[in-house]
Amino acid sequence: MHAPSRGVAKYANLFQRLGYRTEVVESHVGHLFMPPAWIHAKSPTVAALESAASIANNDDTELVIIPHLISGGGCISWYCVERHLRQRGVRFFVPAMIFDSSPNSGKGFDVFEGSFDKILDDFTSTTTSPVKRWIARTVLKAGWAAVMLRWSGRFGPDPLQRNFAKLIIADAAIPKLFLYSSNDVIITAPEVEEAIAAAAAGGTPLDQVNFHTSLHVSHYLDYPEVYEQSIVNFLTKYVP
Secondary structure, rough: OOHHHHHHHHEEEEHHHHHOOOOOOOOHHHHHHHOOOOOOOOOOOOOOHHHHHHHHHOOOOOEEEEOOHHHHHHHHHHHHHHHHHHHOOEEEEEEOOOOOOOOOOOOOHHHHHOOOOHHHHHOOOOOOOOHHHHHHHHHHHHHHHHHHOOOOOOHHHOOOHHHHHHHHOOOOOOOOEEEEEOOOOOOHHHHHHHHHHHHHHHOOOOEEEEOOOOOOHHHHHHHHHHHHHHHHHHHHOOOO
């Protein structure tokens, strides 16, 4: 999940109501600059999952993890958490994945280069102060340039490209639910739909819901009943 824990508590509550045990993994903008080995390496969630897997294995069963990935940061977090678990020899099974306002396409951060001014206009459209608007645009542009420089050349691929290669291409056999919106200016509908098309081409069983009017990571806030029912329908179909 990509947000402070308070902001994503409603999602944890949703899955708890559905009968699942939840673990929240917070994602931060600094993760865009860090190698996967550093991200969540000492996370309490990784330790909790490792412990749960050990208990399950002692009972001759397998830990089941259903990642719910919010925005690109959530995808980065799961990429790294899974990597740590695999490297530690933790036995677990992922029967399904849920994407909220994600993922990006395989273009990674390069996708923003040709349309960055429009993205900045959309993102700062509610800022009435010209000074605050200029500051916001400057900070966002500088951040984007820094990320592009960090992962340029031999240092690549960038985190968004890694997400796509692992979660969409390598994990093609895992059923996926895509929850997105045509009104999202951060990870746009064409970006998500490109990922959906790649998943479908790879034979991935999938469901998708376009909420059309909700903003980035606001689908559950604007359409709670549809959001929850979409998850219920998806999990009923693909998770025994």
